[in-house]
Amino acid sequence: MPKNPSRALRRHHRKRLKRRRAHYWNGTAGATPRRAGRCLHSPASCSCWLCGNRRRHHGETLQEQRFAQTALWEPDDA
Numbered sequence: 001m002p003k004n005p006s007r008a009l010r011r012h013h014r015k016r017l018k019r020r021r022a023h024y025w026n027g028t029a030g031a032t033p034r035r036a037g038r039c040l041h042s043p044a045s046c047s048c049w050l051c052g053n054r055r056r057h058h059g060e061t062l063q064e065q066r067f068a069q070t071a072l073w074e075p076d077d078a
């Protein structure tokens, strides 16, 4: 999405995503306007190990582990 899209474009995508995601959360995401809005901004309804942040649950990614072994990498506090 562009950095500063027009209001009309943001409204278009909001409406589009609400309609698309209405079947999320066992089909209840579109049940009320409030739930539709919540699902628009946070489609993953929980943060378990399947839905949540990968790095939090499983540690560094392989790409990060590989990069840490290269000579280019320096610790942040160096």
Ligand SMILES: [Zn+2]
Binding pocket: 046, 047, 048, 049, 050, 051, 052
């Ligand atoms: Zn989950």
